[in-house]
Amino acid sequence: MFVGHYSVAFAAKSERNEIPLWVLFVAVQLLDFLWAPFVLLGIEKVRIVPGITATSPLDLYYMPYTHSLVGALVWSMLAALVYKLVRGARASSSAALIVALAVFSHWILDLIVHRPDLAIYDNTLKVGFGLWNYRGVEFAVEIALLVIGIVVYLKRNIIKSAGRKIGIVVFGVFLILVQTQTTFGGRPLSSDRVVAITALTFYTLFAGVAFFLGKTPRRES
Numbered sequence: 215m216f217v218g219h220y221s222v223a224f225a226a227k228s229e230r231n232e233i234p235l236w237v238l239f240v241a242v243q244l245l246d247f248l249w250a251p252f253v254l255l256g257i258e259k260v261r262i263v264p265g266i267t268a269t270s271p272l273d274l275y276y277m278p279y280t281h282s283l284v285g286a287l288v289w290s291m292l293a294a295l296v297y298k299l300v301r302g303a304r305a306s307s308s309a310a311l312i313v314a315l316a317v318f319s320h321w322i323l324d325l326i327v328h329r330p331d332l333a334i335y336d337n338t339l340k341v342g343f344g345l346w347n348y349r350g351v352e353f354a355v356e357i358a359l360l361v362i363g364i365v366v367y368l369k370r371n372i373i374k375s376a377g378r379k380i381g382i383v384v385f386g387v388f389l390i391l392v393q394t395q396t397t398f399g400g401r402p403l404s405s406d407r408v409v410a411i412t413a414l415t416f417y418t419l420f421a422g423v424a425f426f427l428g429k430t431p432r433r434e435s
């Protein structure tokens with residue numbers, strides 16, 4: 215799962231919980247944000263095996279810390295704790311819980327698309343429903359999720375500025391294009407390091423865009 219993860223970030227954002235959109239963008243990809251440096255440091259492992267699934271050539275054979283069920287639960291709780299500490303009085307308990315759920319949503323959505331490479335704990339009992347083996351269906355699910363997320367976001371958050379609204383829609387289209395290229399364009403993934411750096415670059419870029427689009431302006435036109 216790639217851009218589909220952001221459906222949760224968009225849908226979870228509301229004026230009441232006051233969680234910055236960029237924080238949710240980081241939360242829903244936190245497991246991958248950690249995975250990429252772990253791969254670069256050799257702590258977790260991935261190799262490129264063309265054809266291992268119809269969509270993704272990644273053989274994610276060792277990622278017990280970021281993508282096991284137990285690992286995902288631990289990171290979710292830690293993220294809620296950090297959010298509460300950093301935001302202080304501005305973080306309600308329900309907002310911290312939403313951050314935890316956003317982090318954990320990554321594992322659930324990965325579970326749907328991954329081949330059985332997600333461990334329950336450590337590196338054993340691996341699960342994954344393998345939707346990546348159905349390229350068209352997987353693509354449709356990613357896009358449908360994203361569109362639903364953006365629609366919910368636009369309904370839950372009163373955005374007075376037309377420019378900002380257009381910005382959100384343009385960002386949505388951009389995410390769809392990136393997903394299209396990832397799913398259907400031959401990807402130039404040559405090594406585990408390239409995969410990790412590419413992922414990190416895109417996730418950081420998207421979180422940066424979310425920072426600007428989600429800013430609460432003092433006065434909106």
Ligand SMILES: [Zn+2]
Pocket residue numbers: 245246281320324
């Ligand atoms: Zn992941």
